[in-house]
Amino acid sequence: xxxxxxxxxxxxxxxxxxxxxxxxxxxxxxxxxxxxxxxxxxxxxxxxxxxxxxxxxxxxxxxxxxxxxxxxxxxxxxxxxxxxxxxxxxxxxxxxxxxxxxxxxxxxxxxxxxxxxxxxxxxxxxxxxxxxxxxxxxxxxxxxxxxxxxxxxxxxxxxxxxxxxxxxxxxxxxxxxxxxxxxxxxxxxxxxxxxxxxxxxxxxxxxxxxxxxxxxxxxxxxxxxxxxxxxxxxxxxxxxxxxxxxxxxxxxxxxxxxxxxxxxxxxxxxxxxxxxxxxxxxxxxxxxxxxxxxxxxxxxxxxxxxx
Amino acid sequence: xxxxxxxxxxxxxxxxxxxxxxxxxxxxxxxxxxxxxxxxxxxxxxxxxxxxxxxxxxxxxxxxxxxxxxxxxxxxxxxxxxxxxxxxxxxxxxxxxxxxxxxxxxxxxxxxxxxxxxxxxxxxxxxxxxxxxxxxxxxxxxxxxxxxxxxxxxxxxxxxxxxxxxxxxxxxxxxxxxxxxxxxxxxxxxxxxxxxxxxxxxxxxxxxxxxxxxxxxxxxxxxxxxxxxxxxxxxxxxxxxxxxxxxxxxxxxxxxxxxxxxxxxxxxxxxxxxxxxxxxxxxxxxxxxxxxxxxxxxxxxxxxxxx
Numbered sequence: 001x002x003x004x005x006x007x008x009x010x011x012x013x014x015x016x017x018x019x020x021x022x023x024x025x026x027x028x029x030x031x032x033x034x035x036x037x038x039x040x041x042x043x044x045x046x047x048x049x050x051x052x053x054x055x056x057x058x059x060x061x062x063x064x065x066x067x068x069x070x071x072x073x074x075x076x077x078x079x080x081x082x083x084x085x086x087x088x089x090x091x092x093x094x095x096x097x098x099x100x101x102x103x104x105x106x107x108x109x110x111x112x113x114x115x116x117x118x119x120x121x122x123x124x125x126x127x128x129x130x131x132x133x134x135x136x137x138x139x140x141x142x143x144x145x146x147x148x149x150x151x152x153x154x155x156x157x158x159x160x161x162x163x164x165x166x167x168x169x170x171x172x173x174x175x176x177x178x179x180x181x182x183x184x185x186x187x188x189x190x191x192x193x194x195x196x197x198x199x200x201x202x203x204x205x206x207x208x209x210x211x212x213x214x215x216x217x218x219x220x221x222x223x224x225x226x227x228x229x230x231x232x233x234x235x236x237x238x239x240x241x242x243x244x245x246x247x248x249x250x251x252x253x254x255x256x257x258x259x260x261x262x263x264x265x266x267x268x269x270x271x272x273x274x275x276x277x278x279x280x281x282x283x284x285x286x287x288x289x290x291x292x293x294x295x296x297x298x299x300x301x302x303x304x305x306x307x
Numbered sequence: 308x309x310x311x312x313x314x315x316x317x318x319x320x321x322x323x324x325x326x327x328x329x330x331x332x333x334x335x336x337x338x339x340x341x342x343x344x345x346x347x348x349x350x351x352x353x354x355x356x357x358x359x360x361x362x363x364x365x366x367x368x369x370x371x372x373x374x375x376x377x378x379x380x381x382x383x384x385x386x387x388x389x390x391x392x393x394x395x396x397x398x399x400x401x402x403x404x405x406x407x408x409x410x411x412x413x414x415x416x417x418x419x420x421x422x423x424x425x426x427x428x429x430x431x432x433x434x435x436x437x438x439x440x441x442x443x444x445x446x447x448x449x450x451x452x453x454x455x456x457x458x459x460x461x462x463x464x465x466x467x468x469x470x471x472x473x474x475x476x477x478x479x480x481x482x483x484x485x486x487x488x489x490x491x492x493x494x495x496x497x498x499x500x501x502x503x504x505x506x507x508x509x510x511x512x513x514x515x516x517x518x519x520x521x522x523x524x525x526x527x528x529x530x531x532x533x534x535x536x537x538x539x540x541x542x543x544x545x546x547x548x549x550x551x552x553x554x555x556x557x558x559x560x561x562x563x564x565x566x567x568x569x570x571x572x573x574x575x576x577x578x579x580x581x582x583x584x585x586x587x588x589x590x591x592x593x594x595x596x597x598x599x600x601x602x603x604x605x606x607x608x609x610x611x612x613x614x
Contacts, residue, residue: 190570222529226533249608
């Protein structure tokens with residue numbers, strides 16, 4: 001039986017989520033601004049070239065990200081590293097631009113109920129709100145990334161049709177987003193569902209402009225990433241130490257751990273330019289600051305293993 | 308881009324490892340015999356049709372399994388369920404036969420150093436020792452399963468050549484083992500390495516006589532199972548609640564959790580005849596007995612999640 005020819009990408013670009021999606025969803029105390037800055041420095045030093053550093057939302061809604069300006073002003077910019085931030089509205093974008101952000105992001109949902117409960121408006125309304133953000137960003141010559149959540153399932157609606165994901169992805173792409181990050185927000189997807197979703201979205205947006213943003217809540221993220229790389233996806237979102245947890249399941253995993261993604265990619269012979277050992281060190285350091293264990297299986301295996 | 312035609316099996320046979328490989332490697336107190344018996348009853352009731360129930364080794368080496376006879380005598384046999392046990396030598400086999408075992412297993416390694424350190428003899432010597440076990444089992448009309456450990460890496464030697472795995476698998480098959488279970492003992496494998504290993508072994512032993520016994524130490528087991536199912540493997544070893552841990556990395560995962568495997572298979576539309584909900588209940592129950600949390604991500608997600 002001949003080994004099926006692998007069609008995996010030669011190189012993957014990894015987009016690091018720990019400072020924003022990660023720390024925003026860590027239960028417990030607020031993380032000091034200097035810890036966030038140190039985390040971002042360490043990630044850049046490990047070779048990561050895309051870091052979501054902050055969120056410019058109202059601190060009324062997300063107090064954990066209330067120091068976005070201080071974080072952005074505090075970091076020492078590493079040449080070649082893109083520091084991005086979430087900017088859900090024009091006010092957030094103006095603040096982000098003033099703080100010298102490199103790139104911004106807007107976020108929609110593939111599920112109508114999730115959109116209503118999470119951002120208090122319909123999918124169509126959310127897309128409409130992004131229009132002025134996109135035009136202002138273009139004017140400022142700042143790239144915009146689009147997130148779509150609930151691409152493989154919704155905590156309120158259950159299954160989500162791949163076609164619904166494709167429509168929202170297409171709308172964000174048409175609006176000018178340079179890349180669409182497809183989020184399995186509650187981590188319920190499995191490999192064939194992930195492949196089918198990418199196939200549907202790939203009809204509307206070129207696959208090299210898609211990113212996989214998979215959560216590991218049900219332990220499927222690594223398998224799903226392997227499956228969508230077979231479909232040509234070459235950008236992966238992940239969070240060092242699996243920071244963030246899952247707001248929909250206490251004690252469960254959220255973001256797939258950067259360490260585990262890098263271990264997978266090294267095993268597959270795929271280049272990233274990132275030093276796994278340095279990311280492991282960063283994961284041990286940030287989780288010791290937070291008083292928890294890393295959510296990366298590679299980190300747990302290495303931590304207790306002489307080899 | 309059309310979705311690649313999936314070549315996944317329609318049905319998977321799951322071989323449950325929790326009562327033996329799981330409980331043998333749980334740190335801490337000895338598990339009472341009645342708890343083992345109750346675990347085996349619950350697993351059979353959940354629809355599992357292959358259960359490794361005990362190990363007939365000297366209690367000097369593995370005191371946790373010293374009650375193998377009592378366990379085998381204590382269980383109420385469910386029709387259609389195969390109860391198996393490890394029998395490393397003739398003495399163990401005789402005891403297992405006396406206790407009314409349905410099926411037995413012998414275990415070799417694909418790594419010379421691991422064989423020396425784990426069973427105190429070379430690979431060739433270990434195979435020689437199995438010959439009388441195999442002939443006596445055939446005489447008693449009891450099937451023998453063969454395990455090969457370290458198929459994707461060794462804690463002492465590092466990488467293991469697929470050809471070494473193929474040779475040991477072939478020897479066990481030639482000797483009369485009806486199925487060869489290929490163990491990633493330290494959980495270091497990644498999907499393409501797993502595929503290549505199956506390809507090499509598949510040249511020597513028909514792929515429908517191979518089982519994947521993958522540990523999740525580095526978080527890769529689910530992805531590796533998906534990859535080897537694409538190569539035609541249709542038997543999977545797993546342990547409810549991921550019982551067992553990893554003797555080579557304190558605090559790390561061992562056996563892939565049955566719950567997570569079943570979740571994957573359900574998502575892929577592959578039949579098993581096993582009730583995931585009943586396995587989840589069993590996992591919550593046995594881990595509450597052991598005073599630990601389930602090592603299954605599906606269990607953790609469900610445990611904290613209303614859906």
